[in-house]
Amino acid sequence: MAEEALLQVNRLKKYYGISQGLFKKDIIVRAVDDISFTVHRGETFALVGESGCGKSTTGKTILRLTEPTEGEVIFNGTDVATLQYNDMRSLRQQMQMVFQDPYASLNPKKTIKQLLMEPLRVHKKFKEKERLQKVTEMLDIVGLSKEYLDRYPHEFSGGQRQRIGIARAVILQPDFIVADEPVSALDVSVQSQVINLMLDLQKEFGLTYLFISHDLSVIEHMTDRVAVMYLGKIVEVADTETLFKDPKHPYTQALISAVPISHPAENKERIILKGDVPSPANPPSGCAFHTRCPFAMDICRQKEPETLLFEDGHTATCHLYTTKSREELNYVTSDSK
């Protein structure tokens, strides 16, 4: 695969202020705190993490559905973060989003035809006469019959609605799609249908996905590279296969070990993390993970770790690899498998 960067995120930050009343200072929530990554053309890049880690905020900020506080988002050579409203709007032809909840993301008062025509109308694509034909073609591609054109969203099941949501994103033939938990709300048998649809569309249209999910088994199956997020920061980035074989960061190790087994005879060594994710409004000092980390040392409480580069673009942000000698380091990784 050609390593051409389609999207570059540089030191992106998104802070929210929570008002504490007129004379008090706002509490700052660092939802996304200084993250950088690159998505190559044609690949599926995953953001994984638990709820509240900032993965959805990252997705929205890239599309500028919320304004970034600081940082650059370079898409195909243009910095998205500084674009004017109208330019951004037309750029969204090339960047689209699929939302998590197929029940909430389709306007209940519009028919499927209206829903799918709207993006074409807004971006003035095709002649008016051709649009309907495009819509029917698209429905056919996502596996829905054209008899559904005049129906309303409530007449469909969750899986069908998600197909409509995907059709609406793909109909503009974008290069890049942010898929925010596209299959989490679906049943197992429907989930695999939607994953297959996404894989097929990627092949057919050469799409690049930013795939946001908390489900590691789906991520392992369909993505090329993964970034693991914890409390607004990226703690590890690696090729999917490398990440699952050789996770470096203790959080990634725990996350992978927490995935339920797939066969009762399988015997899995568990790292059970203590406690909950701390509040992003009041993150712990030093390395944000030290409160739950089984290997936490003194330095973790005081100093933020730096990002270290391993082979093949595998990076991890953890003190374990800066302070410990090679032998100890091996011990730590093999112990956790």
Added chain:
Amino acid sequence: MSDAILKIKNLKIEFKSGKETVQPIRGVNFELKKGETLGVVGESGSGKSVTSLAIMGLLPERTSKIVDGEINFKGNDITNLKEKQYRKIRGNEISMIFQEPMTSLNPVFTIGQQLSEPLRQHRNMSKKEIEKAVINVLNQVGIPRAEQIINEYPHQLSGGMRQRVMISLALLCEPDLMIADEPTTALDVTIQAQILELMKNIKQENDMSLLLITHDLGVVAEMCDRVVVMYAGEIVEVAEINELFNEPLHPYTRGLIDSMPTQNTRKERLYSIRGQVPRPNEITKGCVFANRCPLAFSKCFEETPPVFARDDHLSKCWLQNTKEGEVV
């Protein structure tokens, strides 16, 4: 160990919606042995939650009716108990954990007030004894600073903590049977791992039976001794856990297992069952799964299959129609 604590025989439940009646539960049979963890697996709309509500006597009175069958708990028929009698069992001998820890705790009462309610209801204890019991049970589920938590409100706790509170609420009266309806679906993976571990330990310590309702085969593989697979209001397969994963007999079960991403080669298309679960009013004659089944033949569309037994492994599929005997 082998005697059954809960027996469900040919349970049929009807719901009224407007002028129509639908039957989401159409003949459900299973047994839960003492000390066992039984998994009930199925997709949304398969009737697993309705079954559990029926066991708890929590079906909406006006719109639903148990039209046939029996729910037998510890040798007593509890199908048509009066509300007053049910109250003695509910929360006391059978308790339930719900899916959404956010919505199943009352936001205007403190944790302590909510946790003392079952004890006030079922036990004759003084205020001091109740407080001691509550703190005790909170410690048991691994909640730190239990003495302070009892004065806090649900919104002050995280999702994982709330689910722990729910579990402690279900544990208070030391029930014989605990029903957990998707207890970890709303939680993150690392928290899910904590809660599953906790439920395993608690079940062992308190010598309870557990009915675990879930759609996640991974959770089932992790927790259960035996599994009941439900589809469209019927039980299609019952088997011991290893047997179910090694040799699923019903095509639906096989489809569910094959569509797990971990069972497929990376980046390849996943195996998937075509179509979707029929709504209760869409069910026609023949096998309920026939229209989605890759192996269906003409008989499947004509006649509803009976339950075929291979030792303890039951399945409701015409493919199992061999010389081995059948039970109904």
